[in-house]
Amino acid sequence: MADVSIKDVVKRYGSLQVMHGVNVDIADGEFVVLVGPSGCGKSTLLRMIAGLEAISDGTIEIGGRVVNDVPPKGRDIAMVFQSYALYPHKTVGDNIGFPLKMAKRPKQEIDDKVGRAADILDLTKYLDRYPRALSGGQRQRVAMGRAIVREPKVFLFDEPLSNLDAKLRVTMRVEIKELHQRLNTTIVYVTHDQIEAMTMADKIVVMRDGRVEQIGTPLDLYDNPQNVFVGGFIGSPS
Numbered sequence: 001m002a003d004v005s006i007k008d009v010v011k012r013y014g015s016l017q018v019m020h021g022v023n024v025d026i027a028d029g030e031f032v033v034l035v036g037p038s039g040c041g042k043s044t045l046l047r048m049i050a051g052l053e054a055i056s057d058g059t060i061e062i063g064g065r066v067v068n069d070v071p072p073k074g075r076d077i078a079m080v081f082q083s084y085a086l087y088p089h090k091t092v093g094d095n096i097g098f099p100l101k102m103a104k105r106p107k108q109e110i111d112d113k114v115g116r117a118a119d120i121l122d123l124t125k126y127l128d129r130y131p132r133a134l135s136g137g138q139r140q141r142v143a144m145g146r147a148i149v150r151e152p153k154v155f156l157f158d159e160p161l162s163n164l165d166a167k168l169r170v171t172m173r174v175e176i177k178e179l180h181q182r183l184n185t186t187i188v189y190v191t192h193d194q195i196e197a198m199t200m201a202d203k204i205v206v207m208r209d210g211r212v213e214q215i216g217t218p219l220d221l222y223d224n225p226q227n228v229f230v231g232g233f234i235g236s237p238s
C-alpha cells in the first residue's frame, strides 16, 4: 500500500494554475526525491503534503487516510526546511525537544527521545551547548533532531542542504541516507540538484511546470528518459 498517495492534484493561486493534475504514489519506507527546475512546483507539492498549503482539486492520502482537510498537526509528518531556524537562547537539547515540550509530553519521555535522537545524529556531546557554538552541519542535524523526536510516519525535506557549502553537502547527503536506513521511514525530499537526486533517491519524480514528466529509479531515468527534458535534466547522453 502506498504510504503517501497524490491523486490528480491541482493547485491554483487565484486565477494562476501552478499544478496541473499531479499523480505520485510513495511506498512505505521509500526515499522519494522531487526534482526539477526552480519554479516547477516542488515546494508547493511538498507543502500540500504537509498541509501547509490547501489543494485546489484532487486528493492526498497519508497512511490510507484522505488528509485534504486535516491540518498539519494531524498528518503524522515532520518537515525539515532549508533555513533551519533554531532558537538561539535554547540549548541543543531544548531545541531538539521543543516540539515535545509544546505537546506537553512528560519530562522523562522528552529526555529519552532527545537522547535517542542525539545518539542517532551524533549530537550527544553537544546537548548542553547553544546553536552559535555549532557548525552548519551540526545545526542542520539539530533541525533534523527536532523532526525525529516527533516520530512521524513521513519526513518531508525541502532543499535542506542548499545553504551548506559543497563539501558539507556531500557529507550530509550520506548522513541523511543513513538516517533513512536507521529510522526506516518514508522520506519525500525536494531538491533542484540532479546529483543529489541521483545519489539519494529510491525513486525520482521529475517535475516541470507543475506537471510530472517521469517517475522512476535513478537508473530508469538515466537509461530510459521519456523525453529530451528528462534526459537533459538527469544528464544522460541522448
Ligand code: ADP
Binding pocket: 013, 016, 018, 036, 037, 038, 039, 040, 041, 042, 043, 044, 045
Ligand atoms: P519550486 O519549489 O519548484 O521552485 P514552487 O513550488 O515554489 O517551485 O512554485 C511553483 C509555482 O507557483 C511558481 O510559479 C511560483 O511562482 C508559484 N507560487 C508559489 N507560491 C505562490 C504564492 N503564494 N502565490 C502565487 N504563486 C505562487
Ligand code: MG
Binding pocket: 042, 043, 044
Ligand atoms: Mg522550492
